[in-house]
Amino acid sequence: MEPKRYTARAPEPTAQSRTHASQLGVFVHPDGIDVAVTAALASQVEFCAIDFEPDGSLRERRYALNGPQLGVWTGFIPGIRPGQRYGFRVHGRWDPAAGMRHNPAKLLLDPYGRGVAGEYDLGPACYSHEVDDELQPVPGPRKINELDSAPYVPHSVVVDDTYNGEVGPLHTPWDRTVIYEAHVRGLTMNMPGVPMHLRGTYAGLAHPATIAHLQRLGITAIELLPIHAKLPEPFLVDKGLDNYWGYNTVGFFAPEPSYATKSAQAQGPSAVLREVKGMVSLLHEAGIEVILDVVYNHTCEAGIDGPTLSWRGFGESTYYMQAPGNPGDFEDVTGCGNTLDFRLRRVIQMSLDSLRYWAQEVGVDGFRFDLAVALGRQGREFNSHHPFFVAMTTDPVLRTRKLITEPWDLGHNGWRTGQFPSPMADWNDRFRNAIRSFWLTDQRTMLNGHRPADSREMVTRLSGSADLFSRGRVPGGRGTFASINFVTAHDGFTLHDLVTYDHKHNEANREDNRDGTNDNRSWNHGTEGPDTLLSKERQKSMRNLMSTLLFSAGTPMLTAGDEIGRTQFGNNNPYCQDNSLSWIDWRLTPWQEDFQATVSYLLRLRREHRVFRPTGFFTGTPRNGDPLPDVTWIDRDGEEMPAWKWFEPSSRTFQMLRSGLGQDVDALILINGLNKDTEFTFPVGRGRPFDLAWDSTMPRPNGFRERKLPGSSIVLEAQSIRLYLSNPA
Template structure:
């Protein structure tokens, strides 16, 4: 959704003119079925406006010169807070909105203002520009869009010419809405942005680049299949708006975490042809993308933002929910005047104590599953979704409803397990069968391979390896607890090194500090806790490439070989860079887009990542479904995992507390039906000798070494008890046939 900034001097907003609306008929839609439903001869309408005195459905038409015309229809109600009616003559493609009459008392959270044309919270399509100016606010503002001094005064400027409109959508689709059910133990996630993934993708035609169709183009699919990922996790594709402060600077919200409509796909990601045809065509393109990815065996996970809306803080614009009833949707204080409780950092938070908020979120999720075919969701700032006021409840009614819902319970449900509110970090505390982004994994792996290596290079004492060992094993400290034996299981841990926010993998080994100057915020934005290491020089340096690449291979191998569900960030497989920007949320340009023009060393790294993922796919030993016990399972003769020191003996407990424990071996049993895997890790800054363990008494075959630039055939079979020399800061992987 494109946004421009207007002032009274550039566009003169028109005054709202009140006139008697036409009456509507009684519709056949039950009041619980919210939104607009196409019927023979017209549409059924149902919308929540609990405290309104009158709600008008407004059919909006625009002349070629931009003049707005409205046909207004008075809805019936309210019945349990819902206004309903049948509006004849309305067809798919019709733009519409709502005007809500009622009490104006901002101190009490009442901002009914019929001069504001409101979007349908359940609208399936959205269209039109957004001219950010005084008419977009329900209260009087000055030319800087700040409230005029004193009590909030109602703003009678008509917003209809300046805000996006809902659109009645034809949901017909020539294909089939299906789902994939890739088991968790086979799942590899790939986080990507619709535009950034394909803007420069070779083989994708120019007119499809940066679009839904481009994501499903054969060239894109070939890359995903070659890499070996099973699910693409798309940054938000629900309709969005940019924050006013970004618009003022000429930027836009590229990532999309500022939702305008929870049921509407973002139109700017569609092809130009679909955008010109309208929201029905945009929706068909989204469905087509999902269908084609399914045909290729790739699941589609949507990153969704139910924790807040694009209406910003208490003095933000009035676009939808605010005008329908702030107290129906937003987390508020109990003071007078009321204020918003902001646990998201955006100015507002949706209140999941409220039935209508939970209903809207669940209805939206079911819509994307049933009508579009998506296979799961990643919930942005998911702690907010479980808050009962200021407190978090892991058994919140929203989680109970979602995880028992017959449509949603079988989908992949992934939490970002934090927000910025009180006690907002909750990794591992969400209910089964959901999974969590494991920030403890991210921090431990970065620290072991980067910041601790930096400390050693400076002559300082590094940390021991206890934290890394816990993360390699599936983070049982976080996910094994609970009333169910085994807790939430190993695959509840979404292991990741990088994500859309933060450094790319290449930048982790290239920069000690963030470089966000392009965001025009004085480099104050973005995290300062990067746990990165530039290997001696800040920024690009060809002489450091070999060392940096080995660190990248160490990071990637740790991710792929750890128990849990791995998630890669798009472009890391070819070592993309953002030039040290760790918060590129407003950079819809080459800084954020993946540059697919690669050099030979990048192709080598891609081959390495694909090879590691192939090993994981081919061998169940890398995908344990339960937590390690250190004892044999079933009829096996060796423990499921054995920790071994560099002398080939079982690691005594006291050694884990020593920095020398940074050189150790992890022997994982294949259970007698798969190969055994020996992971040898040297986290010291010096080449180190290891004695291979006895295991089953069978030879170990070297299959991968992080000291090698690309995968190779080693023909290196080692007997138990053999002595090997590992390069400083490296990993080796051996496999041993159990038969």
């Protein structure tokens, strides 16, 4: 269909809104809706009700909003009901060099819209400035584009948000929390027991078959990759690919409709929202929290010459971080073309309102903030006590939810792990890197005849990363559970691929293998790529990585499918692969069944024994009247580790004795990080025997029956871990 030019016509007037202007968005009343939207520098704003003619063409009813009052345009529009599609047209100054792109030819999504519907047909009409056939700006000063975008962009939808089920958080204590990072589609597209029509949907995620798997595994919280409404980036559209992961938000209040069942999609956004609420409610009934990965650092409108879909048309200076001294350009610390500017009140308000909406109305239990450093920037610099963080961590609703950061961005001094305020927790990339290096790249280094690193970093991460999280105004800082420990995440190799590939293989992304990180700290064990049954050495490395994760102090996070050793065939950045490359294959071989049993067993050990879940950092001294220090580091000869040994590669053999403080068993972890079998002597401890509870050389837990007395010896296989438990009584 050939794009048509926008036709201006006199809009109908609106009555005064009954809702206070500080309440942005659309609010449904029995006889119509109240509307409030920010467009501080606009000269006129129209609410446009979208209907369809019998031939499929669009028909608009336009209403002039009143204002602006403190930058907000409002109005009451009678007769509008849930299900009505709508958008906004904003009139005002066109001056791209000054950061002003008001263009009434562009139908804009509501930044507060709770439902999104319609297809996205990216083309010239979607841009506020004139573009050529390649969607590149016409040379010279940016000229206003008068093509009407309404037929080519998604529309906001008035939503009926009533729901009869229970809505509310579970409040699982941090020391009981085990996080499972998953994608709504990828988790269930191939899951046995989930009916075909529910696979890859919100309903499928809450199906009894999915829940049963999570419960058998021992998961207490599922962290979902973004479910906010999304759009693909222009360069992906050009390649015929889609944004599978969803880190390209088009609506911070609207759930992504494509993850709903076909039935809900056909009924419209109100039904999609009910399905999301139903998913959360059913997971809560099963004792599983829901944490949302949220992307408030940028939007889907791309760089300065990207499409105009929502925020840009209401006012770039209201939302985006503009370059110093050049409001016609963007400051980008996200790598996505634009950055929402958290110095601006409306950006903070929108983000807080969105968080409260998902917490209160949908009932989710927490949030993981993508590129969270961008949310704390005041211009170039990061402020750990940024007003956004202060507001969120003191808010009576949000402070009770789990608040998790990805503690970096791509800007100046963008790495900030451990520097966020309480009660926030951080993804601990130092943990990820240390554990991978110890069990993978250092092993390769030794096999190549070189000296490996010592184990100081490894033992620091095992102990809860006090160097990162013990600081602060409160003694003990944020505590051990502020460290979200992980070995893998959606971004990077799967656990299987860490032990199978030395290099990324992202050819399917059509970027000539340039995308994705090169710092994988992986080890292919001598052969690049998979073998038929996965070699015993590779399996053992996977068990070493998983057991280290689950024995470490802090909050463990698993990536969906790692419990069965799923592969992405070496692709460490499948963000655009909505296919079998990213979907979990639940057809298990015997070794995968063994590994799944291993992960379940390790999580059960952690759940049953508080010694693996210390709430405070170790001191190395006796506590609570217990004569045994809370942690004792022991060399392979059974003696307390002298400080100098930590600086030697030979310290890659050590023992960690953790006291149960008289309330639980003591735990003795033996680690042989060398590539040769090594003799270990058991420490004195309390003078009581040690019972074997775990051996990473075993493919499957087998009811271990080995007992060792203090002073006795064993030979620990190269590159392996053993766990012994000792009753303190």
